[in-house]
Amino acid sequence: MPSNKKLLILPGDGIGPEVVREVRRVIDWMDRRRAVTFEIDEGLVGGSAIDVEGTPCSDATVAKAKSADAVLFGSVGGPKWDSLPFEQRPELGILRLRKDLGLFANLRPALVMDPLVDASSLKPDIVRGVDIMVVRESTGGVYFGEPRGVETLPDGKRRGFDTDVYHEDEIARVARVAFDLARKRRGKVTSVEKANVMQSGRLWRAVVGEIHKAEYADVQLENMYADNCAMQLCSRPKQFDVILGNNLFGDVLSDLAAALTGSLGMLPSATLGAVDPTTGKRHALYEPIHGSAPDIAGKGIANPLAQILSFAMLLRWSFGMEEDAALVEQAVGKVLAGGLRTADIMQPGMARVGTTVMGEAVVRELDKLSA
Ligand code: IPM
C-alpha cells in the first residue's frame, strides 16, 4: 500500500549526517510503537553532492523532493568547498530547493526553553519566556534578484551589485502566512523593512498594510525598521510574537533571535510552499537553523536536538500529526530537564553528552511518555 508519508532525507555536509542519524532513531521508534509507516528516500545535497554528482543539487534530487510529501534537510557547506566558483557553492543546494519547490515562507521559531534560560548570553529576566516566530520570505529579494554580478570597469576596478526586488504578490502571500500564524499565537505581527531608505521596503510596508486592513484587522500589526528590530530583539525580546521580514532581513534577524535562546543547536525551521488547491498539499522542507559546523563535524559532539525538533515540525505541518509532534517536543524538554547537555549548551552541574547519547535519551523519554 503506498504511504502518504513520503519523506526525502537530505543529510548534506558537516554535522548534517550525524544529527540526521538521531532523527532516524526517532523514526524507527515511531515505526515500532505507533504503526506509522514512512516511505523514506535519501539523496545528496551540498558539498557531498558536488563531490559525487558534480553539482550542489542535481535535477534528480529536485525531482525526488518534488514528489516527496516532505523533505528533511541537514545542512550544507564546509571549508573543503570554500574555494569553488560562486556558481558551484554548496549553499546553492538549499537555495535551489527553495526556489524550485516554491518554498517562499521560512518559519523560524526562537523559543527559550526554561531549562536553558541560563545558556543565553542575555540576562535570564530578559529572555525567560521568549517565544518568537520569524517568518522569512525565502524565494525572492536580494538573494535571487537580477541583475547581480561582479563586473570589471574600464578603469580595471571591480564593481559588485545585487538587486533587492519584490513583486507585490510575493509580499502578500508571505504576509498571509505571518498573519495566519499570529492568529494561532498571540495575535501580533511585527513587519520589518527599511521603508525609510529602500523602494522595495516602501512597497513591503504598503502591501503588508493593505493585506492587514482587508483580511486581518483582528491581528495587531506593527511596522518596524529592521535595524531597530535588531536592537529591540536584544533589549526587549518579549514584545515580539511573529516577526515578518524579507529574505535578507529574515536571514539576519532569525540568527539574532536564535542566539537569544542560548543555542543555535536547539532551533528547527520549516520552509513552506503554497497549498495546491486541487490536492490540498504543499511542498515543505524542514531544517535546523544551525549550519554544517565543520569545526565539530565527525567528533560525535554535535547537538541533534534542532534536527529532531525539525522533524517534529515536519510531523505537524506536513503530516498533520500534531500529537506525535508534541510528543517529540515533550521528550526533548524532558531530556533537557533531566540535565543532559551537548557541548554547545553545557552548563555547570549538568551532564555533558555526545550526539548519540542525546538521541538515545530522546527515544528513552518517548518510551516513558507513551508507556
Ligand atoms: C540560512 C542560511 C542560508 C541562507 C545559506 C546557507 C544559503 O544562512 O538558511 O539562513 O542564507 O538562506
Ligand code: MG
Ligand atoms: Mg542564515
